Amino acid sequence: MLKVYNQEELSPAAIEQLVLRNTDPNNAISDTVYSIIEDVKSSGDKALRAYASKFDQVDLEQVYLGKDEIEELASTISRDQQRALEIAFQNIHRFHSTQLKRERVTETMPGVKCWREARPIERVGLYIPGGSAVLPSTLLMLGVPARIAGCKEIVVCSPPQKSGKINGFVAYCLILLKIDRIYLVGGAQAIAAMAFGTETVPKVDKIFGPGNQFVTKAKSIIQGQTNVSIDMPAGPSEVLVIADDTANPAYIAADLLAQAEHGPDSQAVLVSTSSELIAQVNQELSKQVSLLPRQEIASAALANSYAILATDLRAAMDFSNTYAPEHLIIESDAWQSITSLILNAGSVFLGHLTPESAGDYASGTNHTLPTSGYAKSYSGVSVDSFIKKITFQQISQEGLQQIGSVVEILAELEGLHGHKNAVSIRKADL
Ligand SMILES: NC(=O)c1ccc[n+]([C@@H]2O[C@H](COP(=O)([O-])OP(=O)(O)OC[C@H]3O[C@@H](n4cnc5c(N)ncnc54)[C@H](O)[C@@H]3O)[C@@H](O)[C@H]2O)c1
Ligand SMILES: N[C@H](CO)Cc1c[nH]c[nH+]1
Ligand SMILES: [Zn+2]
Structure with missing residues (x-):
């Protein structure tokens, strides 16, 4: 099922081409998104309301749900389902709580003290996907770090379901996060609404969350039109598995399918040192895909996926670093010997018993991660994403004596005498 390439036969240019994904070459996505943004503005x-009717087939009287409706919807889910969401919430909370650290004051010269303090981003917008699958887990992945960071206003948008509402699982997550309103807006229009504000949707300072290509494109476009920032490009899900002959082909097929079922534009890549294993994984894929309710979606994603035959694990890791996957799984007894070689990846899953879906839901790490090669330069969402770090300095009399002449000389060599004078005028009073 997966097309197989021999890594040794691929030129560097062919590899660069192979790892490109979701590039919108004819600007079809971008043209649509520009016009949606202008419309919302x-x-x-x-x-x-018009886009909810067009894309979600729902006529909305009101574009949000309030506390009473959220509580009513949340009460429809079973105690076991509530408990699973609570455990995921707790694990995500435990892992993210360790990320808030106070930094120490540094004295760069005697009497010259510098430090950084964190402040929450005041108004944040969270996008929760709800097109082909509703993802309450994403609400936990974004809401928990936002709460830990101390953000004052949390705006949540998600596409309305056919009922004109949200599902009970999203509602229960809103309750766990103490958020009492959700805006029933999906796609690029949700991003535009949070970036520019509408009569009811508040404008925010930063927009977070994964989504399809329309959502991801909208996030990149609004950045250039406003002072609203974004977490990262977190588009169609992807996974790259590095495996050798110690791996279980059934596990690998299951991991590849777990991401392939997200959408037809998802990608699942296997890089293996064993051609026999690749063949076995292909057999397993044919068997397992037919058992999935989302078989058609997963098959379309597999058609857009491939396997690479690598000479050894080091070469396999080279390919992975060029690909920069959102999720990297290493299924090999020797995983410990290659983790230090990982340069680019969103989140990593080690050994035979660490399914990627554990990280999607409940291990505690964040599942909002950079895709399409952006793991080369972006990290996944964390508490850091919801704060700014402000630098402070305080200079004493001794400090001004120490640093004064340095600043005066540097200001003079740049020809900025006003800068020099701001020091000299103080020095004269010492
Ligand atoms: N990278 C990550 O961290 C991460 C995490 C979770 C999910 N994901 C990805 O998020 C995506 C979710 O996608 P989804 O589609 O299910 O939900 P979505 O909520 O992202 O998008 C649904 C919305 O897209 C808009 N839309 C659909 N077709 C359109 C069209 N032709 N023109 C304009 N707008 C259109 C509609 O407004 C619809 O409400 C998947 O690709 C999944 O792989 C990524
Ligand atoms: N795999 C997705 C990130 O790419 C996250 C997710 C949510 N639910 C299931 N999976
Ligand atoms: Zn997933």
Whole structure:
């Protein structure tokens, strides 16, 4: 099922081409998204209602649900389901709580003290995907670090379901996070609404969350049009598995399919040192895909996926670093010997018993991760994503004596005498 390439036969240029994904070559996505953004800017809530009708087939009277409706919807889910969401919430909370650290004051010269303090981003917007699958887990992945960081206002958008509401699982997560309103807006229009504000959707300072290509493109476009920032490009899900002949082909096929079932534009890549293992994984894929309710979606994603035959684990890791996967799984007894070679990856899953879906839901790490090669330069969402770190300095009399002449000389060599004078005027009073 997976097309197989021999790594040794691929030129560096061919590899660069192979690892490109979701590039929108004819600007089809981008043209659509620009026009949606303009519509939301000019028509506000009216445009949001029209897009809900067009894309989600729902006629909305009101573009949000409040506390009472959220509580009513949350009460429809079973105690076991509530308990699973609570455990995921606790594990995500435990892992993310360790990320808030106070930094020490440094004295760079006697009497010159410098330090950084964290402050929460005040107004944040969270996008929760809800097109082909509703992802309450994403609400936990974004809401928990936002709460730990201390963000004052949390705006949540998600596409309305056919009922014109949200599902009970998303509602229960809102309750766990103490958020009492959700905006029923999906796609690029949700990103535009949070970036520019409408009559009812508040404008935020930073937008977070994964989504399909329309959502991801909208996030990149609004950055250039406003002072609203984004977490990262977190588009269609992807996984790269590095495996050798110690791996279990059934486990690998299951891991590849777990990401392939997200959407037809997802990608699942196997890089293996064993051609026999690749053949076995292909057999397993044919068997397992037919058992999935989302068989068609997963098959479309597999058609857009491939396997690479590598000479050894080091070469396999070279390919992975060029690909920069959102998720990297290493299924080999020798996983410990290659983790130090990982340069680019969103989140890593080690050994035979660490399914990627554990990280999607409940191990505690964040599942909002960079895709399409952006793991070369972005990290996944964490508490850091929801704070700014402000630098402070305080200079004493001794400090001004120490640093004064350095600043005066540097200001003079740049020809900026006003800068020099701000020091000299103080030095004269010492
Ligand atoms: N990278 C990550 O961290 C991460 C995490 C979770 C999910 N994901 C990805 O998120 C994506 C979720 O996608 P989804 O589609 O299920 O939900 P979504 O909520 O991202 O998008 C649904 C919305 O897209 C809009 N839309 C659909 N077709 C359109 C069209 N032709 N033109 C304009 N707008 C259109 C509609 O408004 C619809 O409400 C998947 O690709 C999944 O792999 C990524
Ligand atoms: N694999 C997705 C990130 O790419 C996250 C997710 C949510 N639910 C299931 N999976
Ligand atoms: Zn997933």
